[in-house]
Amino acid sequence: xxxxxxxxxxxxxxxxxxxPQDLLFVEDFVMVQQVCSAxxxxxxxxxxxxxxxxxxxxxxxxxxFGRVWIHSHPGTSAEPSNVDEETFARVFxxxxxAVMAILARGGQTYARLQxxxxxxxxxxxxxxxxxxxxxxxxxxxxxxxxxxxxxxxDGPLRGGTFxxxxxxxxxxxxxxxxxxxxxxxxxxx
Amino acid sequence: xxxxxxxxxGAGFADYIEIPxxxxxxxxxxxxVPGGQPSDYxxxxxxxxxxxxxxLEAGDRISFTPTKIEGACPA
Ligand SMILES: [Zn+2]
Numbered sequence: 001x002x003x004x005x006x007x008x009x010x011x012x013x014x015x016x017x018x019x020p021q022d023l024l025f026v027e028d029f030v031m032v033q034q035v036c037s038a039x040x041x042x043x044x045x046x047x048x049x050x051x052x053x054x055x056x057x058x059x060x061x062x063x064x065f066g067r068v069w070i071h072s073h074p075g076t077s078a079e080p081s082n083v084d085e086e087t088f089a090r091v092f093x094x095x096x097x098a099v100m101a102i103l104a105r106g107g108q109t110y111a112r113l114q115x116x117x118x119x120x121x122x123x124x125x126x127x128x129x130x131x132x133x134x135x136x137x138x139x140x141x142x143x144x145x146x147x148x149x150x151x152x153x154d155g156p157l158r159g160g161t162f163x164x165x166x167x168x169x170x171x172x173x174x175x176x177x178x179x180x181x182x183x184x185x186x187x188x189x
Numbered sequence: 190x191x192x193x194x195x196x197x198x199g200a201g202f203a204d205y206i207e208i209p210x211x212x213x214x215x216x217x218x219x220x221x222v223p224g225g226q227p228s229d230y231x232x233x234x235x236x237x238x239x240x241x242x243x244x245l246e247a248g249d250r251i252s253f254t255p256t257k258i259e260g261a262c263p264a
Contacts, residue, residue: 040259
């Protein structure tokens with residue numbers, strides 16, 4: 001996810017695939033087709049439907065793939081915008097629970113769990129990387145391809161620059177999508 | 190008759206359901222998503238976009254998936 005955040009000059013987004021035993025534990029990040037600018041990201045509706053079909057064919061339940069909405073912000077702020085809030089309420093407001101997670105290029109993260117069972121409520125949850133989990137080796141080529149395959153650029157870019165693939169990541173940024181994991185301190189029960 | 194039904198609302202649903210013969214897409218939507226706006230969903234039958242008065246057949250796969258998932262950074 002960090003790679004995809006930084007590989008292009010656009011925002012990116014996708015869904016977190018979570019562990020069926022721990023629904024807030026994000027094990028993988030999947031992009032769908034999307035139109036992105038430097039400051040916006042809009043998923044393609046057909047691609048979202050296709051993603052649901054594929055995940056169900058793979059034997060997953062909607063609660064493990066359709067509840068954690070992740071996108072990036074270009075600057076240092078991961079605070080949700082009005083557009084983010086509107087999408088979160090409209091799209092995920094009928095689900096028992098959902099998480100909106102935002103990763104800013106500056107490193108800030110934001111994650112909020114909203115639940116609609118019982119009295120309902122919402123709480124910000126800490127984002128942590130669980131280093132104890134095994135993860136796949138980094139695969140820049142595949143990730144770069146994932147970006148190229150899914151992101152269609154829209155609108156002017158900041159400063160009018162073209163995308164430039166970053167090839168020298170600091171070691172700390174050298175993380176796989178398995179490593180960008182959301183965890184709660186069991187605060188939801 | 191049995192149809193496969195997929196929806197992310199509530200606890201999420203991806204299973205076979207029993208519906209009466211002759212049920213249309215619109216009827217199923219009204220029954221499954223009471224108070225919901227059809228425009229907030231992409232409704233597909235057998236992975237193809239469906240129209241409201243389409244009559245469902247046994248074995249169909251119906252999905253109601255979210256639309257207009259948009260993010261932006263604060264202005
Ligand atoms: Zn945003």
